[in-house]
Amino acid sequence: MLLRKVAALAAALLxxxxxxxxxxxxxxxxxxxxxxSSGYAPGADLHKQLYDQFQSANPDIKINYELLDPGxxxxxxxxxxxxxxxxxxxxxxxxxxxxxxxQAGVLQPLDQYWPAADQKDFHPAVLAAETVNGKPYAIxxxxxxxxxxxxxxxxxxxxxxxxPKTYDAFVAAAAKIKDQGMIAELVPAKATxxxxxxxxxxxxxxxxxxxxxxxxxxxxxxxxxATDLAKVYQxxxxxxxxxxxxxxxxxxxxxxxxxxxxxxxxxAVGQSSSGIRQMWADVPDLQNDLAVAPYPMPDGKQPVTIxxxxxxxxTAKDPEKAKAAWKFIEFMDSPExxxxxxxxxxxxxxxxxxxxxxxxxxxxxLMKTYxxxxxxxxxxxxxxxxYTTVSSAISSQLAGVIxxxxxxxxxxKAAGDAAMAEYQRQTNR
Amino acid sequence: MTQNAAFAVETVPALRRSQFRINGYxxxxxxxxxxxxALTLFPALYGIYISLTNLNLGYAGSSxxxxxxxxxxxxxxxxxxxxxxxxxxxxxxxxxxxxxxxAIAILLNQKLIGQQLLRSITILPWVxxxxxxxxxxxxxxxxxxxxxxxxxxxxxxxxxMSWFAEPALAxxxxxxxSTWRGVPFAVIILLGGLQxxxxxxxxxxxxxxxxxxxRFLFIxxxxxxxxxxxxxxxxxxxxxxxxxxxxxxxxxxxxxxxxIISISLYKQSFFQxxxxxxxxxxxxxxxxxIILITLYIxxxxxxxxxxxx
Numbered sequence: 001m002l003l004r005k006v007a008a009l010a011a012a013l014l015x016x017x018x019x020x021x022x023x024x025x026x027x028x029x030x031x032x033x034x035x036x037s038s039g040y041a042p043g044a045d046l047h048k049q050l051y052d053q054f055q056s057a058n059p060d061i062k063i064n065y066e067l068l069d070p071g072x073x074x075x076x077x078x079x080x081x082x083x084x085x086x087x088x089x090x091x092x093x094x095x096x097x098x099x100x101x102x103q104a105g106v107l108q109p110l111d112q113y114w115p116a117a118d119q120k121d122f123h124p125a126v127l128a129a130e131t132v133n134g135k136p137y138a139i140x141x142x143x144x145x146x147x148x149x150x151x152x153x154x155x156x157x158x159x160x161x162x163x164p165k166t167y168d169a170f171v172a173a174a175a176k177i178k179d180q181g182m183i184a185e186l187v188p189a190k191a192t193x194x195x196x197x198x199x200x201x202x203x204x205x206x207x208x209x210x211x212x213x214x215x216x217x218x219x220x221x222x223x224x225x226a227t228d229l230a231k232v233y234q235x236x237x238x239x240x241x242x243x244x245x246x247x248x249x250x251x252x253x254x255x256x257x258x259x260x261x262x263x264x265x266x267x268a269v270g271q272s273s274s275g276i277r278q279m280w281a282d283v284p285d286l287q288n289d290l291a292v293a294p295y296p297m298p299d300g301k302q303p304v305t306i307x308x309x310x311x312x313x314x315t316a317k318d319p320e321k322a323k324a325a326w327k328f329i330e331f332m333d334s335p336e337x338x339x340x341x342x343x344x345x346x347x348x349x350x351x352x353x354x355x356x357x358x359x360x361x362x363x364x365x366l367m368k369t370y371x372x373x374x375x376x377x378x379x380x381x382x383x384x385x386x387y388t389t390v391s392s393a394i395s396s397q398l399a400g401v402i403x404x405x406x407x408x409x410x411x412x413k414a415a416g417d418a419a420m421a422e423y424q425r426q427t428n429r
Numbered sequence: 430m431t432q433n434a435a436f437a438v439e440t441v442p443a444l445r446r447s448q449f450r451i452n453g454y455x456x457x458x459x460x461x462x463x464x465x466x467a468l469t470l471f472p473a474l475y476g477i478y479i480s481l482t483n484l485n486l487g488y489a490g491s492s493x494x495x496x497x498x499x500x501x502x503x504x505x506x507x508x509x510x511x512x513x514x515x516x517x518x519x520x521x522x523x524x525x526x527x528x529x530x531x532a533i534a535i536l537l538n539q540k541l542i543g544q545q546l547l548r549s550i551t552i553l554p555w556v557x558x559x560x561x562x563x564x565x566x567x568x569x570x571x572x573x574x575x576x577x578x579x580x581x582x583x584x585x586x587x588x589x590m591s592w593f594a595e596p597a598l599a600x601x602x603x604x605x606x607s608t609w610r611g612v613p614f615a616v617i618i619l620l621g622g623l624q625x626x627x628x629x630x631x632x633x634x635x636x637x638x639x640x641x642x643x644r645f646l647f648i649x650x651x652x653x654x655x656x657x658x659x660x661x662x663x664x665x666x667x668x669x670x671x672x673x674x675x676x677x678x679x680x681x682x683x684x685x686x687x688x689i690i691s692i693s694l695y696k697q698s699f700f701q702x703x704x705x706x707x708x709x710x711x712x713x714x715x716x717x718x719i720i721l722i723t724l725y726i727x728x729x730x731x732x733x734x735x736x737x738x
Contacts, residue, residue: 071699073699075486076704079486100486100487190680190682191680191683191684192680192681194700246572246591248593248594248683250594250682250683251572251593251594251599251679251682253680256567259573259574259575260573262573262575263573265573265574385485385488385702386487388487388700388701388702392701399685399686400684403684422701422703426485426488429483429488429492
């Protein structure tokens with residue numbers, strides 16, 4: 001009897017051992033917010049549920065995830081992993097990193113895996129953002145859009161029937177808003193803070209400005225681009241000088257601005273769509289009293305929405321692992337699961353089918369406004385190494401312009417000089 | 430048996446015993462020494478090596494560029510501003526931390542009711558992660574009505590303030606928060622030093638009619654001098670290399686009015702991805718640390734010499 005039990009146990013261990021020997025272990029490097037370790041409980045629960053669902057459907061694949069910093073440290077980690085041959089099999093990366101990761105051999109092309117029919121479900125600008133040398137290298141699953149958030153109730157209280165569409169109309173409306181004891185607008189303008197530049201870029205691009213040329217050389221301080229950038233700086237300066245915006249926006253990022261909105265001190269605030277869920281959680285009343293407007297533009301121009309978000313990338317080189325890794329990417333990026341994630345995290349979808357079929361995105365008034373912006377002009381930040389310097393150089397001048405220590409033209413020149421010095425250094429490598 | 434052992438020891442040649450002692454020490458010390466070297470000396474040397482290259486994460490590969498990054502550092506337009514900010518920040522934080530630390534240590538060295546509880550409360554700021562401290566104080570000094578400081582001001586009828594809009598006020602808040610975080614560490618070191626001072630010297634001084642102030646000035650301070658200098662060295666290194674609180678609190682703003690050297694290093698390395706220039710700034714910080722510590726140690730030795738004379 002005992003012998004039989006021992007034999008059965010040995011057989012079970014043998015089977016278990018051989019099963020684990022056949023299983024493919026997949027390592028996924030992922031920012032916490034897009035993993036079961038998310039600090040946002042509904043997001044964590046959904047990721048856990050999806051991971052479990054994938055494991056049940058694919059018992060031969062074992063998913064191990066490790067956290068990746070969503071900022072530059074994450075990029076550094078991936079580049080270091082590439083040089084030490086310790087790359088994961090899947091990485092969730094900032095779309096902005098794709099070109100650099102392709103250059104370093106971190107990302108594998110997806111053309112042999114990703115069906116063309118599925119690619120058609122994405123906005124062309126989304127596909128273009130992740131394509132290098134004609135091949136797609138990542139699948140974006142969300143984007144953040146920047147605009148001015150406001151309360152329709154405050155709009156009504158100020159006697160306005162609709163959000164001003166032009167810059168002049170907004171400045172005129174600001175007087176009525178000030179009468180209500182509110183600051184008309186707060187837009188982040190902290191130096192060397194990427195969102196500060198991103199808010200500026202919507203206007204700069206809308207005016208027709210260009211940051212870099214086709215060779216990746218900074219041209220934002222040249223010719224018409226310089227005029228456009230100076231105009232954006234002038235708008236920031238005038239908004240503060242006319243009392244439409246507070247001078248201390250130069251110390252604020254998007255998070256620091258929110259309390260002004262929550263307390264009713266600010267009428268409109270420059271925010272990313274990615275923070276909507278958080279704002280709804282912070283102030284539940286906002287669920288029924290929050291709207292978004294594109295930046296009011298001068299000269300009859302339209303702002304350009306910045307497109308950019310996180311994407312699933314394949315990093316496995318071993319064919320068997322790559323096949324398993326693709327299965328996981330395909331599962332997470334399926335219209336159904338991507339829709340669930342977008343809705344739960346409150347992030348803007350990049351699949352047309354999600355906009356059309358997901359009840360939340362198809363019917364929520366705020367999301368419908370984002371859809372109108374999504375259908376308009378969109379542009380990604382240039383995927384060139386000099387971009388971080390350009391971004392830093394542009395936002396660094398805001399404090400000087402707003403305080404009046406620099407004229408807009410001086411600020412453009414200072415930003416251009418800083419970017420060109422670094423560009424010259426890098427091209428002489 | 431004992432006699433045999435004693436005989437065996439005596440018969441081992443003196444030279445062999447000495448060699449064994451050296452090898453034995455070496456054997457036991459080596460792992461620790463190697464670990465310390467691997468974790469401190471190697472990163473420092475590697476950082477210096479990186480600073481002589483053009484490694485930038487935005488670009489593939491890197492090559493040796495000699496002192497180019499150092500030339501860039503010394504011709505950096507913001508160098509004087511950042512150096513001045515750093516000097517003001519470090520100098521003030523060190524003075525305040527050591528002065529408050531000494532005052533609190535002397536207070537806690539008295540026989541007080543609830544002494545243990547007071548000591549535990551004093552240590553609390555040091556227990557909190559510094560990045561949390563930075564974020565909490567950023568909330569406290571938020572410019573909106575919801576900022577705690579503004580709310581308190583509103584209770585006494587004072588209009589809300591933009592705490593981080595004025596460079597001088599922003600720097601003052603940064604210094605105050607860093608001091609608040611660092612004082613407990615100075616208290617621990619100085620309280621430990623105070624508890625080692627001989628009581629009989631104080632008793633003799635009291636018998637001779639010395640006042641409390643005289644006892645502090647002529648007994649406590651001179652005897653505590655080495656401990657104070659250690660405290661100064663620790664506070665200097667801590668504030669010079671401090672990043673999390675300045676980054677979370679002001680991020681160097683408004684503009685770059687409160688940018689200290691550690692923030693510059695962070696921005697270059699992790700925002701601009703210019704690792705080699707970041708390493709150059711790091712190497713210059715290392716040099717500054719070494720110079721300051723050497724200066725302190727020299728002062729300590731000179732002081733001791735003068736005392737002996």
